[in-house]
Amino acid sequence: VLARVKLVDANGLALTCFAFSTWLFFAFLCNIDEVGGKNNGVFYMGDMLSWGVSMGLLISGVVQGLNGDHLGFTSYVFHAAILGTIGRNFKLAVSLEPNAAPFHIVGFFCCAAAWFNCIFTVMAFRVANMFGVLYASVGLMFLLVGLNFEKLLSDAEDPIDKTGDYIAGASCLVVSLQCCYLIFPVMTGRGKIV
Secondary structure: OOOOOOOOOOHHHHHHHHHHHHHHHHHHHOOHHHOOOOOOOHHHHHHHHHHHHHHHHHHHHHHHHHOOOHHHHHHHHHHHHHHHHHHHHHHHHHHHOOOOOOOHHHHHHHHHHHHHHHHHHHHHHOOOHHHHHHHHHHHHHHHHHHHHHOOOOOOOOOOOOOHHHHHHHHHHHHHHHHHHHHHHHHHHOOOOOO
16 A cells, blocks of 8 residues: 655745745845844844744755655755855854954855856746746845845945945845745635746
8 A cells, every 4th residue: 555645835934934034134234123233133133044044944945845846945945055054144243243254255155046046047937937037036136135245236445335235135125025925826826826
């Protein structure tokens, strides 16, 4: 007697983790309610990314892998790794402040993530156009965040120039809103996923 185990679909959990993490980056980069300043949300952001988001994405990736979803497995496990690593780097930067080094290596990592998301975009368009658009937006977001971490979107000589933060933060907001929209049709089966 063969039994087949049907696992739940974990795409909703992954979208929730992506929505939450990109909202965190938006709030941090655009300094919403001074979370990047006197209200120091960065200290808590490290644990949220290292544990909450990365564990949710890792679980989603494993479940989707067991369901035979090659894209879900690969992209969710990869994003768990990169977001967990960024979270750990934030935690170190806060503990070492003001002696913390710039995030240049994290910026390079984010630029590599942008390239991997280009590959995920091609795979996602085979599933649904909306997922392809989401992965393309994620790729652009990682590129902008990476360039911002490398201080290439602002005047590196001007410590109060936040142009790069706002550009990267806006891209994070766009991705967060896309994920928040897609959670409904993915979780309920209602609405359109084109």
